[in-house]
Amino acid sequence: MAGKSKTTIHDIALKLNITASTVSRALNNNPRISKATRKAVLKVAKDLNYQPNNIAAALRNGKSHIIGVVVPTANRAFFSSVVRGIEEIANKLNYKVIICQSYENYDKEVQTIDALLSARVDGIIASISKNTLDFEHFKKAQDRGTPVVLFDRTTDEIETGQVMIDDYLGAYKVTEHLIEQGCKRIAHFTNPIKINIYKDRLRGYLDALRDNNLEIIDELIVESNMQLEDGRESMEKLLKLDEWPDAVFSASDYGAMGAMQVLKEKHIKIPEQVALAGFSNEPFTSFTDPTLTTVDQLSITMGKVCAELFFKQIKAGNKKELPQKTVLKPELIIRQSSLKK
Amino acid sequence: MAGKSKTTIHDIALKLNITASTVSRALNNNPRISKATRKAVLKVAKDLNYQPNNIAAALRNGKSHIIGVVVPTANRAFFSSVVRGIEEIANKLNYKVIICQSYENYDKEVQTIDALLSARVDGIIASISKNTLDFEHFKKAQDRGTPVVLFDRTTDEIETGQVMIDDYLGAYKVTEHLIEQGCKRIAHFTNPIKINIYKDRLRGYLDALRDNNLEIIDELIVESNMQLEDGRESMEKLLKLDEWPDAVFSASDYGAMGAMQVLKEKHIKIPEQVALAGFSNEPFTSFTDPTLTTVDQLSITMGKVCAELFFKQIKAGNKKELPQKTVLKPELIIRQSSLKK
């Protein structure tokens, strides 16, 4: 079969000597259609191998039933789990999800949002890229009536739904745990960017130190992009200090991994000499030796909540209900790298 | 601004006292439009914050400029890198990419293909799920005139573009390398499913043994799904044999990782007592201790080739050019887990 000409509701209508309206209603389970007709339509639809054209429907309805999701990179387990959570809810409600990657690039992010708007997605769920400083593109989406929900890396500079974990609490817990293990000179890897999450983690770290009467030592706070290589460099830097830290809490698992590599190469014992903790519970953290203490971000839940928030906004429609902010409680995952016991 | 009513080419036309046709042509750089008009249109478009409605265009043109990509899971680094490669080429040609996950589930895969067809994607690039045994859904897409390109996990049961690495060669190289390291009882973790890649890797392993006059020992070939847990179980099984293997080549990195954990727990030295190698070059393989020997699959390249193949098919149009098959040469990555001395 060539199958070139795709069959439409008109083809079905023709075959049954009825109109496209009836076919449309039959396919959409409109109660105004008799059972007999509906049945006949369904049969012919099947026979003709009918495939609905969502594009036509979307044009007519003004809604595509597609949610655009923008993540920095899909291969970070955290992000892809969030997507999974979103999909779980969305698919149930017959929505599809487009995943787009910004590759941590502001321009690409802007382009992506534009592309999604042109594609007439019904909403956008995004985690902003690290070097995004302005949010006009999101505002633009909202002005167009496309709801926006931000997760994890969010901002208060625009009024959107927000879903995040309590980064402050997560960091506080980690730091407290390290202190309980007897650590007194705890270093911290952080990122100098504007995104809240790193600022909050830093605050959590600082407050935990203060609350436990530990001195805050500026030279133990190292800024970088916190990828593997950065973690290595940061650790090397710390090891050049007159007095070593006895623990490192990195706001990223990758940063912690870099530190671990350096420590192992120098045969410095983890956690005895230097305890180690990361943040995000990337899957590899349970594969390292020693396994890495970290903070789980409830990624699937986060995705689900995002989707729920989105659908709430959809339902609310024009009634400008205040966009909601949901904060999830993260979970401390204690593993070998910090457990002196 | 309410911004509720989105501006269309008609709004622009109205403002300029011209017709929508002219606006459309102006926006599309049609040479039949005078520079003056084009300029005016562009200005008004900007002033009115015009956002093209791709859905309308897609309906009229019969093409959405969207490629649907179906992967088992987006969080496997391999798959997300392939997607990245696809995007690189696609974006250049002004195509967008929808990423869908089948979660290794046949039914979900079928549904996804259906959804993509309804969304009228211009093509589908997919890696089939592990438990997919029939390929009617892909055939259906082709019958509808939607080109299909399969990558990595492909099949010869339908005529499509195919992009893969030479799994046979990769496996052969790994095995040969292990033999060169002096290993003589090399075990292999494989997957009993129909997908070619695992069969090819098994063949590569077997041939390498034969070519080096090593005995093929059935009990050293262990079948499983090759996730972490499976790897652990398989390794446990091997360690119950009267004579241990002196190397394990797992067709999956996760399987190898499971084996590594068990070996380490039992204080069996890697690679001295048992050498270890995986397949796929998942990022975590460079984080383990010892780092894991594996095979790189040229993921980005694979993605690019997929996209190129797709565009070739698009251009070819009806002229049923034979779908092409591209085989990439994988690269052996030797790391600590297999390097004796």
Add this chain to the structure above:
DNA sequence: TTGATAAATGCAATCGATTGCATTTTAGTA
């Protein structure tokens, strides 16, 4: 100035599904 081209723009149909408002058919009642 007058044609005759070329250049610029307009008209109207089209893509396929949906839906408000008829209209027709059926069922039920008096």
Add this chain to the structure above:
DNA sequence: TACTAAAATGCAATCGATTGCATTTATCAA
């Protein structure tokens, strides 16, 4: 049988951009 309400179906416009085929306007040579 006549009539009415309810049920089933049809009509035609709509969503927004595109495009083949006019039609109008500008340009230039004779």
